[in-house]
Amino acid sequence: MVPKTAVILAAGLGTRMGERPKGLLKVARREILYRTLTLLGQNGVERFVIVTNERYAPFYREFLKQSSFNAELVINPEPEKGNGHSLHLVKNHVSGRFVLVMGDHVYGEEFIREALRGSGLIADRKPRWTDVGEATKLKVEDGRVTEIGKKLEGWDAVDTGFFVFDDTIFEITDALERERGGDYPLSEIVKRAELPVTFLDGLPWIDVDTPSDLRMAKRMLVKTAVKGTGDGFISRHLNRKVSTEISCLLAEKVTPNQMTVITFVLGMVSAFLTLVSLPLAGILYQISSILDGVDGELARAQLRESRFGGYIDSILDRYVDGTFLALLAYSALREPLWYLIALFALLGSVMVSYSTERFKAAYGEDTYGSIPALRKLPGKRDERIFTTMLFLLHPVGASVKALFLLLAVLTNLRVGLTTYFVHKKVSYPKTI
Numbered sequence: 001m002v003p004k005t006a007v008i009l010a011a012g013l014g015t016r017m018g019e020r021p022k023g024l025l026k027v028a029r030r031e032i033l034y035r036t037l038t039l040l041g042q043n044g045v046e047r048f049v050i051v052t053n054e055r056y057a058p059f060y061r062e063f064l065k066q067s068s069f070n071a072e073l074v075i076n077p078e079p080e081k082g083n084g085h086s087l088h089l090v091k092n093h094v095s096g097r098f099v100l101v102m103g104d105h106v107y108g109e110e111f112i113r114e115a116l117r118g119s120g121l122i123a124d125r126k127p128r129w130t131d132v133g134e135a136t137k138l139k140v141e142d143g144r145v146t147e148i149g150k151k152l153e154g155w156d157a158v159d160t161g162f163f164v165f166d167d168t169i170f171e172i173t174d175a176l177e178r179e180r181g182g183d184y185p186l187s188e189i190v191k192r193a194e195l196p197v198t199f200l201d202g203l204p205w206i207d208v209d210t211p212s213d214l215r216m217a218k219r220m221l222v223k224t225a226v227k228g229t230g231d232g233f234i235s236r237h238l239n240r241k242v243s244t245e246i247s248c249l250l251a252e253k254v255t256p257n258q259m260t261v262i263t264f265v266l267g268m269v270s271a272f273l274t275l276v277s278l279p280l281a282g283i284l285y286q287i288s289s290i291l292d293g294v295d296g297e298l299a300r301a302q303l304r305e306s307r308f309g310g311y312i313d314s315i316l317d318r319y320v321d322g323t324f325l326a327l328l329a330y331s332a333l334r335e336p337l338w339y340l341i342a343l344f345a346l347l348g349s350v351m352v353s354y355s356t357e358r359f360k361a362a363y364g365e366d367t368y369g370s371i372p373a374l375r376k377l378p379g380k381r382d383e384r385i386f387t388t389m390l391f392l393l394h395p396v397g398a399s400v401k402a403l404f405l406l407l408a409v410l411t412n413l414r415v416g417l418t419t420y421f422v423h424k425k426v427s428y429p430k431t432i
Contacts (some may be wrong), residue, residue, distance in 0.1 A: 001097075001116075002043060002044035002045065002116045003045065003048045003096075003097040003098050003099050003116070003164060004044070004045060004047060004098075005045065005046070005047045005048070005049065005096075005098040005099070006037075006040050006045045006047070006048050006049070006098065006099040006100070006101060007048075007049045007050075007051065007087070007090050007093075007094060007098055007099065007100045007101070007377060008023070008033065008036060008037075008048060008049070008050045008051070008101055008102075008103045009051050009083055009086045009087065009100070009101075009102055009103055009186075010022070010023040010033065010050055010052045010056070010060070010103030011051050011052050011053045011079040011083070011086045012053075012074040012079065012083070012103075012104065013053065013055075013079060013080075016209055016210050016422060017208075017209075017210070017211070017214075017403050021056040021059050021060065022053070022103060022104035022208060023036075023050075023052075023060070023103035023104065024059055024060070024063060024386070025208065025214060026252075027106055027208075027214060027217045027218050027221060028221050028222070028251040028252065028298075028301040028302045029035060029081060029219050029251070029252060029255075029302050029304055030303050030404075031063065032065075032103070032104065032105075032106055032208065032217075033050070033060075033063065033103060034067070034303075035106060035107070036101060036103070036107065036112075037067075037069050037071065038303055039107065039109055039112045039113075040101075040112060041069070041101065041115075041355065041388075042109075043112055043113050044116065045099060045116070047070050047071070048069055048070065048072070049071070049072055049074055049093045050064075050071055050072070050073050050103070051073075051074045051075075051076055051086045051087075051089055051090060052073060052075065052076065052103075052190050053075070053076055053079035054075055054077060054384075057073060057075055059265070060073055060193065061073060061360075067415065069176060069234075069328050072093070073122045073184075074089050074090055074093060074121075076089055078182065081182050081183040081184075082180075082183055082184045082185040082186070082187060082188070083186045083307065084173060084176060084184040084185050084186045084187075084188055084189050085171060085173075085177070085182045085183065085184065085339040086314055087100065087169075087186060087189065088173035088174075088176075088177055088182070090343070091167075091170045091173065094167060095167050096166060096167060097164065097165070097166045098164075098165055098166070098167070099116065099164055099165075099275075100162075100163040100164075100165055101161060101162050101163070102123055102161035102162075102207070103206050104207065104208045104209065105160070105161040105162070105205060105206065105208065105292075106206050106208060106217040106220070106221070106348055107162070107204070107205045108203060108204030108205060108220070108221070109225050110203055110204065110224075111160075111162075111200060111203040111204055111205050112162075114200050114203065115160075115162045115164075115198070115200060116164070118164055118198030118200070118330050119142075119164045119196055119198055120145075120164060120165075120195040120196035120197055120198060121138070121145060121159060121160075121162075121163055121167075121190060121195045121196070121197050121198070122156060122160045122163065122164070122197075122198050123138055123140070123156075123157035123159060123160060123162050123197050123198070123200070124125070124158045124199070124200055124201055124203070124205070125156065125157045125158075125199055125201045125423060126201040126202040127158045127202075127205075128202050128204070128220075129204060129206045129216060129220045130158065130205065130206045130207050131213070131430075132158060133161065134150070134205065134207070134209065135150070135158045136149065136158065136159040136187060136397075137149065137150065137151050137152040137155030137156075137157070137158055137159070138152070138156055138157045138158065138197070139152065139154070139155060139156055139161055139268065140156045140157060140197050140421055142197055143197055144194045144195060144387035144431055145190050145191060145193075145194055145197060146191075146194070147191070148187045148191050149187065155197070156312060157197065157199060158192075159187075159204050160200070160244040161205075161207060162205070163195075164198075168198055168204075168303045169193060172193050172285065173189060173191050175192075176188060176189065176192075177201060178271050204220050204221070204224045205388065206220055218248065218251050218252070218301075219248050221251070221300075221301040222244055222247045222248050222251055222297055222298075223244055223248075225244075225247070225296075225297045225298075225299075225300035225301045225429075226240055226293075226297065227296060227300075229366070229368040229369055229375065230368050230422050231380075231382070232378075232380030232381070232382040232383045233378070233380075233382075233383055234289075234294065234382040234383050234385075235380075235382040236411065238290075238324075239286065239289060239290045239293055239382055240293060242290050243290050243292075243293035243294050243297060244293075244297060245290065246291070246294050247293075247294050247297040247298055247301065248289075250294065250298065251298060251301055251302065253303070254298065255298070256296070256298045256299035256302065256303065256304050256309060257295075257296040257309065259291070259294050259295040259298055259314055260295045260309070260312065260316065263288055263291045263292050263295060263316075264292070264316040264319070265318060266284065266287065266288040266291065267285065267288040267292075267316075267317075267320030267324070268320060268323060269284060270282075270284035270285040270287075270288055270320075270324060271285075271320065271323040271324040271326075271327050271328075272323075272327060274324065274327045274328045274329060274330075274331045274332075275331050276292070278328075278331075278332070278392040278395040278400070279394070279395065280394050281324075281328075281392060282388055282389035282390075282391070282392030283389060284392060285324060285385055285388060285389060286385055286386060286388075288320065289381070289382055289385040289386070292313075292317065295309070295313060296310075296313070299339065299409075314353065314357065317353070318350055318353065320347075321346075321350070321381070322346055322350065323350050324388075325342065325345060325346045325349065325404075325407075326342075326346060328342075328400065329342035329404065331348075332395070332400040333396065333400065333401070333404075338404065339403050341405055341408050342404045342408075344408040344412060345404045345405075345407035345408040346416075347412075348407065348408055348411025348412040349381075349407060349411050350408070351383065351411065352379055352380065352381070352411050352414055352415060353417045355415050355418045355422075356374070356418065358366070359371075359418075359422055360387040363426070370425065371418075371421045371422065371425055373421055374418060374421060377417055377418070378410060378413060378414070379410045379411050379413070379414035384407060384411070387403070387406070387407075388403060388407075391403040392407075418423070
C-alpha cells in the first residue's frame with residue numbers, strides 16, 4: 001500500500017546555488033518542490049510535511065499559499081546540523097509508514113510510481129543522470145545496507161534520496177540525538193538501521209547541487225518525456241533525436257500551447273508553398289513534422305499535459321495534412337483520375353489517425369498498447385510526411401502521381417489492417 005504521508009527535507013542553505021531555497025528552483029518552468037508534490041500526489045500520497053530553515057520558511061509559505069497541496073511546514077532552527085536531525089524533527093508529525101524524499105532531488109514520473117511500491121532505501125545500480133562522483137554510494141548484503149558514503153569504493157548501488165520508512169525509524173534518531181547532540185547525517189541513520197534496499201535501476205532522477213545539475217535535470221526531463229509507443233519509424237530514428245534537442249533549448253522559454261500554434265502555422269505555410277516550390281514545401285513539411293513532437297515533450301517535461309491539448313493537436317494535424325495534400329493535388333495534377341487517387345490518399349491519411357483514436361474512444365484502451373502489431377505497420381504520419389518530402393525533392397509530374405498512389409494504397413491498407421486487428425482482439429479476447 002502506498003504511504004499517505006510524505007516528508008520532504010528542504011532545510012539546506014543551498015550554498016552552491018547562491019544560497020537560494022533549492023526546492024523552489026525551477027526546472028522546465030516548474031519548481032522542484034512542485035514536481036515532487038504533484039507526482040507523489042498523483043500516485044496516492046495525500047499529505048506532506050516539509051522541513052525547512054527559518055530563513056527560507058517565508059518563501060515556502062508563499063509557495064504553499066498559492067498551491068492546493070495539503071502540506072505543513074516544520075522549522076529546523078539549526079540547519080547547519082546534519083539532515084538526520086531534520087528527519088527527527090518530524091517525529092510528532094507522522095505515524096506508521098511514510099515517504100522521505102530530498103527537497104533538492106528531481107524525480108521522473110516513472111521513478112516515483114515504482115519507488116512508492118518499494119520499502120527502505122530506494123537505490124540505483126545503473127544511475128544514468130546523476131553525477132556518480134558526487135553521489136552517496138552503498139554496499140548491500142542480503143538486501144540490506146551495510147556501508148554508505150560518498151567516497152565508498154567497490155559500491156553496489158547509489159542512494160537516490162528516496163526512502164519508505166515506518167515510524168520505528170525514530171527509535172534510531174532518538175538515540176543519535178542523545179549521542180550526537182542532534183548533529184548527524186541521514187546516512188548514519190541508514191547504516192544503523194541496516195535498511196532494506198529496493199533497487200530501481202536506470203530510472204530518471206537527479207540530485208541538484210550545482211547549476212550544471214539543474215541543466216542536466218532539464219535535459220533528463222525532456223529526454224524521458226518521449227511518449228514512445230505511438231511513434232513511427234521516422235520519429236523513433238530521426239524526428240525525436242532532433243525534437244528533444246529543440247525541446248531542451250525551449251523548455252524554459254515556450255509553453256506547449258505556444259509550440260502547438262507555431263507548428264500549425266509552419267505546417268500551413270508548407271501547404272501553401274506547394275503552389276510555389278514543391279521541394280521547399282516538402283522540406284518545410286518535414287520540419288513541421290519534427291516540431292510536432294516538441295509540444296508534447298514540453299507538456300510532459302513541464303507537467304502541463306492535458307487531454308484538451310492532445311485533442312487540439314490532433315485536430316490541427318489533420319488540417320495541416322488535408323490542406324497540404326489538397327493544394328499539392330491542385331498544383332501538380334491535371335487529370336480527373338489522379339484527382340480521385342489524390343482524394344483516396346487524403347481520406348486514407350485522415351482515417352489512419354481516426355481508426356486508432358476511434359478504438360481508444362470505443363474501448364477505453366490505448367490502441368498501440370492493446371494491439372502491439374499496429375506499431376509495426378507502416379503509414380503513420382511521421383512516415384508519410386518524410387516520404388512526401390523525398391518525393392518532392394526532385395519533383396516531376398510522375399513523382400507526384402507516384403506519391404499519391406503510394407499514399408492511397410499505404411494508408412487505406414493500414415486502415416483495413418487496423419480494422420482487422422481490432423476485430424480479432426474484440427472477437428477473440430485473451431483468456432487467463
